[in-house]
Amino acid sequence: MKLDGAEIRSIVRTPDGRGVRILDQRKLPWEVLWVELRSAADAARAIREMWTRGAPLIGVTGAYGLAMALAEDPSDASLAAAYAMLVETRPTAVNLRWALDEVRTAVAPLAPAARAGAAFVRAEAIADEDVALNHAIGVHGLDLLRHLSAANPGRPLNILTHCNPGWLATVAYGTATAPIYLAHDAGIDLHVWVDETRPRNQGALLTAFELANHGVPHTVIADNAGGLLMARGQVDAVIVGTDRVTANGDVCNKIGTYLKALAAHDCGVPFYVAMSYTTIDRGTPSGDVVPIEDRDGDELALLAGPAGDGAIGTVRVTASPAYNPAFDVTPARLVTGYLTEQGLLTEI
């Protein structure tokens, strides 16, 4: 994603190397605000309050959080406390636990004095690997989109996506958006239907922001419009990201994904899930046992945005109690294929 004409990473080390800088995604697209995280507690708060979000990106943020904890206190007790604090911030995305385990495994055998440096090295490697993995997903996805475009000549290829499986959910490129960026840059005529993705509107606010900055034609739609568009033949493929794919191929992703998959299945629209190996959880047999994060009902009841004077305000859209599960589970039987760094897989 370009910002001010330059391609950015959504998380970078601070100049002194002891912290990280992230985009505060709660402010986008209205304000581009970089904030510094200087401790494990900062990282935990940023993940929990969704300053930064997206399965791969919260994994990287958690990894750096562990490194910052060890820079402060490299003891076993500090490592255990920081791990426990970070891993419980968001329970559904497997990347968080995976990345924390990677750092803990790398540093636990080391003498305390060597731990912080090794933790930052591992965290940085996870971040760099995420960029490479997502680009590889994009390369394989480009082949898929070329094929779909050739099968639908003379008009834009219409892709529907849900939530933000994008540059802002990862260190760069995104997962489901990687093929879109590479296809657009390769001159393939495509258009993206962007699910607004209630209640936090990651699509309308973040995916739309990303695509607009990259010059990708797109249209924001209500979450409930996707079924009509598919029934009308206006969607050539659905490509979503994921927070966890279980051993049997079930897909945990933003709430509403399952409904899109049902509509796609009923309309004969291919439904692809983009992810790297870091989001595959072979230790969990199926999606029905994955913890689904329930978030505060006010995320649903309150709508935020700029008022007339440009200041960000909120309006309350209901006076009733609100229930806000953040994810759902799409059974493997509804998935056409898994777009990974190894290519397009039909099973996990």
Ligand SMILES: CSC[C@H]1O[C@H](OP(=O)(O)O)[C@H](O)[C@@H]1O
């Ligand atoms: C690269 S896919 C990221 C995945 O994470 C999002 O969830 P959240 O915004 O709550 O972190 C959404 O489920 C995306 O598909």
